Amino acid sequence: xxxxxxxxxxxxxxxxxxxxxxxxxxxxxxxxxxxxxxxxxxxxxxxxxxxxxxxxxxxxxxxxxxxxxxxxxxxxxxxxxxxxxxxxxxxxxxxxxxxxxxxxxxxx
Amino acid sequence: xxxxxxxxxxxxxxxxxxxxxxxxxxxxxxxxxxxxxxxxxxxxxxxxxxxxxxxxxxxxxxxxxxxxxxxxxxxxxxxxxxxxxxxxxxxxxxxxxxxxxxxxxxxxxxxxxxxxxxxxxxxxxxxxxxxxxxxxxxxxxxxxxxxxxxxxxxxxxxxxxxxxxxxxxxxxxxxxxxxxxxxxxxxxxxxxxxxxxxxxxxxxxxxxxxxxxxxxxxxxxxxxxxxxxxxxxxxxxxxxxxxxxxxxxxxxxxxxxxxxxxxxxxxxxxxxxxxxxxxxxxxxxxxxxxxxxxxxxxxxxxxxxxxxxxxxxxxxxxxxxxxxxxxxxxxxxxxxxxxxxxxxxxxxxxxxxxxxxxxxxxxxxxxxxxxxxxxxxxxxxxxxxxxxxxxxxxxxxxxxxxxxxxxxxxxxxxxxxxxxxxxxxxxxxxxxxxxxxxxxxxxxxxxxxxxxxxxxxxxxxxxxxxxxxxxxxxxxxxxxxxxxxxxxxxxxxxxxxxxxxxxxxxxxxxxxxxxxxxxxxxxxxxxxxxxxxxxxxxxxxxxxxxxxxxxxxxxxxxxxxxxxxxxxxxxxxxxxxxxxxxxxxxxxxxxxxxxxxxxxxxxxxxxxxxxxxxxxxxxxxxxxxxxxxxxxxxxxxxxxxxxxxxxxxxxxxxxxxxxxxxxxxxxxxxxxxxxxxxxxxxxxxxxxxxxxxxxxxxxxxxxxxxxxxxxxxxxxxxxxxxxxxxxxxxxxxxxxxxxxxxxxxxxxxxxxxxxxxxxxxxxxxxxxxxxxxxxxxxxxxxxxxxxxxxxxxxxxxxxxxxxxxxxxxxxxxxxxxxxxxxxxxxxxxxxxxxxxxxxxxxxxxxxxxxxxxxxxxxxxxxxxxxxxxxxxxxxxxxxxxxxxx
Numbered sequence: 001x002x003x004x005x006x007x008x009x010x011x012x013x014x015x016x017x018x019x020x021x022x023x024x025x026x027x028x029x030x031x032x033x034x035x036x037x038x039x040x041x042x043x044x045x046x047x048x049x050x051x052x053x054x055x056x057x058x059x060x061x062x063x064x065x066x067x068x069x070x071x072x073x074x075x076x077x078x079x080x081x082x083x084x085x086x087x088x089x090x091x092x093x094x095x096x097x098x099x100x101x102x103x104x105x106x107x108x
Numbered sequence: 109x110x111x112x113x114x115x116x117x118x119x120x121x122x123x124x125x126x127x128x129x130x131x132x133x134x135x136x137x138x139x140x141x142x143x144x145x146x147x148x149x150x151x152x153x154x155x156x157x158x159x160x161x162x163x164x165x166x167x168x169x170x171x172x173x174x175x176x177x178x179x180x181x182x183x184x185x186x187x188x189x190x191x192x193x194x195x196x197x198x199x200x201x202x203x204x205x206x207x208x209x210x211x212x213x214x215x216x217x218x219x220x221x222x223x224x225x226x227x228x229x230x231x232x233x234x235x236x237x238x239x240x241x242x243x244x245x246x247x248x249x250x251x252x253x254x255x256x257x258x259x260x261x262x263x264x265x266x267x268x269x270x271x272x273x274x275x276x277x278x279x280x281x282x283x284x285x286x287x288x289x290x291x292x293x294x295x296x297x298x299x300x301x302x303x304x305x306x307x308x309x310x311x312x313x314x315x316x317x318x319x320x321x322x323x324x325x326x327x328x329x330x331x332x333x334x335x336x337x338x339x340x341x342x343x344x345x346x347x348x349x350x351x352x353x354x355x356x357x358x359x360x361x362x363x364x365x366x367x368x369x370x371x372x373x374x375x376x377x378x379x380x381x382x383x384x385x386x387x388x389x390x391x392x393x394x395x396x397x398x399x400x401x402x403x404x405x406x407x408x409x410x411x412x413x414x415x416x417x418x419x420x421x422x423x424x425x426x427x428x429x430x431x432x433x434x435x436x437x438x439x440x441x442x443x444x445x446x447x448x449x450x451x452x453x454x455x456x457x458x459x460x461x462x463x464x465x466x467x468x469x470x471x472x473x474x475x476x477x478x479x480x481x482x483x484x485x486x487x488x489x490x491x492x493x494x495x496x497x498x499x500x501x502x503x504x505x506x507x508x509x510x511x512x513x514x515x516x517x518x519x520x521x522x523x524x525x526x527x528x529x530x531x532x533x534x535x536x537x538x539x540x541x542x543x544x545x546x547x548x549x550x551x552x553x554x555x556x557x558x559x560x561x562x563x564x565x566x567x568x569x570x571x572x573x574x575x576x577x578x579x580x581x582x583x584x585x586x587x588x589x590x591x592x593x594x595x596x597x598x599x600x601x602x603x604x605x606x607x608x609x610x611x612x613x614x615x616x617x618x619x620x621x622x623x624x625x626x627x628x629x630x631x632x633x634x635x636x637x638x639x640x641x642x643x644x645x646x647x648x649x650x651x652x653x654x655x656x657x658x659x660x661x662x663x664x665x666x667x668x669x670x671x672x673x674x675x676x677x678x679x680x681x682x683x684x685x686x687x688x689x690x691x692x693x694x695x696x697x698x699x700x701x702x703x704x705x706x707x708x709x710x711x712x713x714x715x716x717x718x719x720x721x722x723x724x725x726x727x728x729x730x731x732x733x734x735x736x737x738x739x740x741x742x743x744x745x746x747x748x749x750x751x752x753x754x755x756x757x758x759x760x761x762x763x764x765x766x767x768x769x770x771x772x773x774x775x776x777x778x779x780x781x782x783x784x785x786x787x788x789x790x791x792x793x794x795x796x797x798x799x800x801x802x803x804x805x806x807x808x809x810x811x812x813x814x815x816x817x818x819x820x821x822x823x824x825x826x827x828x829x830x831x832x833x834x835x836x837x838x839x840x841x842x843x844x845x846x847x848x849x850x851x852x853x854x855x856x857x858x859x860x861x862x863x864x865x866x867x868x869x870x871x872x873x874x875x876x877x878x879x880x881x882x883x884x885x886x887x888x889x890x891x892x893x894x895x896x897x898x899x900x901x902x903x904x905x906x907x908x909x910x911x912x913x914x915x916x917x918x919x920x921x922x923x924x925x926x927x928x929x930x931x932x933x934x935x936x937x938x939x940x941x942x943x944x945x946x947x948x949x950x951x952x953x954x955x956x957x958x959x960x961x962x963x964x965x966x967x968x969x970x971x972x973x974x975x976x977x978x979x980x981x982x983x984x985x986x987x988x989x990x991x992x993x
Contacts, residue, residue: 028172035174039179067146067149068142069147070139070142
């Protein structure tokens, strides 16, 4: 996947993933985007090759007695387009996505 | 944490995910649920760790989990896409793995769709496509009718002038007449069709030339009329598309004309007269033309004014007609003037034929669909287990139906593509057959409308036969099918559907066959009609003298006599004669009066066709002399006027009397001319084999010379052998004399029956296809039933039934369907053939002989289609059949 044009919401979601927010709900919390936007965007970004998803090892999940988790990671292409997007959307740099690394549930 | 998690896990989240997961594509569903579950649990654990797992945060978590719905929705297109591709893949694989089935189905559909597309393309060009002029719906043709006479007439120049000056609802009233002209400036003289038009003719049509200009208003006056406009084709062919031709002079006949314009490539037809035109010249009234109200030579068109309706124009025309009649008492009795849309007028005679053809191809298409549906049904029987297994694996009824429909669509698309190819080929064939009575037949082509139509019928047929096997999916659980091993209630229902389809096929095919049978019968009767002359070894050549070169009647007589003498001397020529219009090609007619008879009111005056012939014409054509004598050298210009009449005229006006010596006056030929009847000859059809025999008067050439002539030459052998010699003899007299339409008299006859032959051929081909398809349908169903009943037949044979018992059992079953279909078909044929009444000749639409013979033909072929599988049934080995159980 080459560099593509990202919408602001996609860019902000990529930025969130880049900053270690790996779950949809965390992304919702940290970006303030509605759930109806975030999940389809995650699927689309995965389809366009900007994100890949990886299943957690089964043994780890079994140990904790829970289903294996799926994590999203930025691909190389994802990093590139994010870099492009950061240049374009200056606000991304200043957003609090870069401030806090620990997810914190909120009551939205 | 684990203990707390187990205790506290809020079930509603899980339920929601499970519930929403139902709409996620099956392939992704497990992963999707797991991802959401893991995320929810992770979230919940976090909340618990933060010690905030109160009812508010649980509610919030539940609310957040509704996002799963959006997520699932987003995945829907993938589901459809995936399933569609899956269906297509399966469909393609199936088609590839059964090439025989695919070939037969695509061929049947291709024939059905191809025939339908072909006829639609004709309907499109002839009926639907507007004439190629701006606002063509506002162009009207104006016609004259007299009394109860059904045939509309062209207008006389005098009436045209009245119209032009007296109408308010129409504008650009323009007149034209057709003729021929000789181009004599090139290497070889050439005769071209010419249309003489008033100066406003092109503005009435709204057409502009590609080069130069059209006529100026003053150019249809006698001293300014030496100008000409060329067709694009003539410009290209004869003048090498020379762009500098405008302003140059060409030689038309013996006079010069300045080329002022070239018309666009598509503009050759006048839509008023048959034929294609290559030259337009100004219509200049000569002699008594402008005052003669009895020579109906002009085709008149006009444009409705922007704010006028055709009804307004019509009421104006009625008033004008009344006025003309009043002012010209006795000349135009019971005169009516009518305005009809040009396109409506053009297609009116064809509407009925095209409707019959559309019905025919519609039937053919339905038969093709029924056939393919039957094939699919037979195949779906063998796929029952496959369907049951799919159902057992979770495919719903809807999903299976979609699969079957996709397969149907796939077949229909292939059939549609094949049909489109066939129709392209068919269009070429149709234009080669040249049904000359079809206006705009040369405009038939595949355009967006035809493509759209073809696509639409492909899709509709795809649904039609794709649904047939889907209807057969068992309503009770498919599991039953697995248990039954392919036999049981579904088979009964399928048989019922298959048999209904065969009944429908037989019914449609019979109706079509009867229609075609009637046309064939008509045509055969037509060809048996007494022509009145012997066309064998007779050559006909159009020999129009250029008026400008031979304006004088003495000159015309002299040059023609010389030509005839030279042609008669050609080795192989038995005799040669002249006539003004060939048989079957129509010609002029006149009102006449018999001397010493009580006067007859003008509107009841008898009419006779007029032909000018030379002394050798009757001998050359082998037209028998019934009494008196034919013309001789003695019937010269100076001798008393003599005429020969045909038997029909003698029968009508002198029944049981001798007409010889009677005197007759022609009224419509300039000044009234009186002559004495010197002979009676056999009847010859004037307009065609299917026209009524009309009274005819022949005048001797020297007493009535003209420029429009046809040379007829009877030869000892094949007339083709003398063409070159005849041409060179004529050119020896006049090097510039153009010769055209050189053809055998048999070809003249063939041309006159070409429209009927075309209709017969087309409907015949459709009927044969329908018969073949329905025979295949019957064969398929009976074969299938035999295969299905192998076990039963085995038992019957084992119990002592003889081969003939089995054979008749199978044949009886098939013929029962044929019988039911036949009855419905006969009823349908009664309806269809009523539509065809106007296309028939010499027989009624309910001709019992045709109905009977065609039904017997169908029954015979259907019997064969039943017999073949029946014979196979007798070969069933009881042991093998039983062992299968």
